[in-house]
Amino acid sequence: xxxxxxxxxxxxxxxxxxxxxxxxxxxxxxxxxxxxxxxxxxxxxxxxxxxxxxxxxxxxxxxxxxxxxxxxxxxxxxxxxxxxxxxxxxxxxxxxxxxxxxxxxxxxxxxxxxxxxxxxxxxxxxxxxxxxxxxxxxxxx
Amino acid sequence: xxxxxxxxxxxxxxxxxxxxxxxxxxxxxxxxxxxxxxxxxxxxxxxxxxxxxxxxxxxxxxxxxxxxxxxxxxxxxxxxxxxxxxxxxxxxxxxxxxxxxxxxxxxxxxxxxxxxxxxxxxxxxxxxxxxxxxxxxxxxxxxxxxxxxxxxxxxxxxxxxxxxxxxxxxxxxxxxxxxxxxxxxxxxxxxxxxxxxxxxxxxxxxxxxxxxxxxxxxxxxxxxxxxxxxxxxxxxxxxxxxxx
Numbered sequence: 001x002x003x004x005x006x007x008x009x010x011x012x013x014x015x016x017x018x019x020x021x022x023x024x025x026x027x028x029x030x031x032x033x034x035x036x037x038x039x040x041x042x043x044x045x046x047x048x049x050x051x052x053x054x055x056x057x058x059x060x061x062x063x064x065x066x067x068x069x070x071x072x073x074x075x076x077x078x079x080x081x082x083x084x085x086x087x088x089x090x091x092x093x094x095x096x097x098x099x100x101x102x103x104x105x106x107x108x109x110x111x112x113x114x115x116x117x118x119x120x121x122x123x124x125x126x127x128x129x130x131x132x133x134x135x136x137x138x139x140x141x
Numbered sequence: 142x143x144x145x146x147x148x149x150x151x152x153x154x155x156x157x158x159x160x161x162x163x164x165x166x167x168x169x170x171x172x173x174x175x176x177x178x179x180x181x182x183x184x185x186x187x188x189x190x191x192x193x194x195x196x197x198x199x200x201x202x203x204x205x206x207x208x209x210x211x212x213x214x215x216x217x218x219x220x221x222x223x224x225x226x227x228x229x230x231x232x233x234x235x236x237x238x239x240x241x242x243x244x245x246x247x248x249x250x251x252x253x254x255x256x257x258x259x260x261x262x263x264x265x266x267x268x269x270x271x272x273x274x275x276x277x278x279x280x281x282x283x284x285x286x287x288x289x290x291x292x293x294x295x296x297x298x299x300x301x302x303x304x305x306x307x308x309x310x311x312x313x314x315x316x317x318x319x320x321x322x323x324x325x326x327x328x329x330x331x332x333x334x335x336x337x338x339x340x341x342x343x344x345x346x347x348x349x350x351x352x353x354x355x356x357x358x359x360x361x362x363x364x365x366x367x368x369x370x371x372x373x374x375x376x377x378x379x380x381x382x383x384x385x
Contacts, residue, residue, distance in 0.1 A: 013173070014287075022180060057314060058314065085165075086165075107172055110175065110179050111183070
């Protein structure tokens with residue numbers, strides 16, 4: 001039997017985190033409301049994919065990504081940045097250093113799109129960072 | 142003449158940035174409303190889940206209405222021309238806490254209003270003060286962990302009416318305190334940038350200034366500490382004999 005996809009939601013807006021978790025009922029979802037508890041949760045059980053807000057209390061999503069990518073076992077964990085911040089092309093380009101990173105703007109987020117992004121690990125907006133070629137190049141887990 | 146033109150351009154630029162910041166901050170609750178609407182349309186939800194979505198949808202819409210109203214009123218009265226009157230801060234606190242009691246239960250938090258024995262009359266604007274308290278308390282509810290206790294108290298000291306909102310959460314971040322406490326009257330955008338607490342506190346600060354009052358954030362060993370200060374009213378004190 002196929003195991004459920006393990007999703008970690010890192011989001012300080014508790015209601016938004018809850019509705020995202022409810023929308024992913026086919027997944028094994030954990031919620032953390034700040035970067036520190038998220039790192040601790042990852043240490044306890046590595047997720048298959050992370051849904052990350054950029055504005056977090058005590059830290060920010062970029063600092064979290066830096067720490068996440070510094071560990072061998074989470075270097076290739078896909079991260080979906082779900083933020084209401086509309087990033088410029090230059091900012092998105094700058095985020096490539098944290099690949100694999102995908103973008104889902106909160107204004108585009110619906111339960112259906114969230115399910116699609118999580119299950120297929122693909123962008124649903126024109127703000128996609130990775131190309132299909134780089135995604136299929138093979139990653140170590 | 143050239144100096145006046147430059148000042149006008151700078152003012153328009155600041156207003157544009159402020160509106161951009163405000164529009165950005167309103168996107169998050171709008172996204173949430175859309176998510177709830179989509180989920181409520183799905184089959185297979187339990188009655189409890191449907192009720193939860195319904196309640197949160199209503200409160201999020203209420204939050205947006207308060208924020209929008211606060212923005213409009215803050216701009217309208219930002220130059221200190223707001224007509225002020227005696228307001229019963231005790232009654233307004235009580236009403237606001239009652240209005241948010243369901244949201245507190247939804248979030249598994251404890252919202253406690255410590256009602257004083259007598260009415261505490263201040264000089265302000267009843268609708269704007271209610272808007273301020275709604276934003277502050279709702280902000281505390283949304284951004285503190287479950288099982289947080291939020292205490293709202295009304296006091297009087299040195300000719301001022303004080304309303305404190307103290308939560309047992311992690312407390313405000315230093316940059317949030319700095320931005321809210323130090324932001325100038327017309328720098329709503331500076332106050333909202335990177336606060337993590339968003340528009341609510343910045344709007345509350347601006348409305349307090351319009352009422353010739355003050356909003357301060359403090360770090361407390363117990364958690365977040367938010368203090369609203371208004372001038373005490375002497376007029377009704379003399380007429381009704383309430384605590385002055």
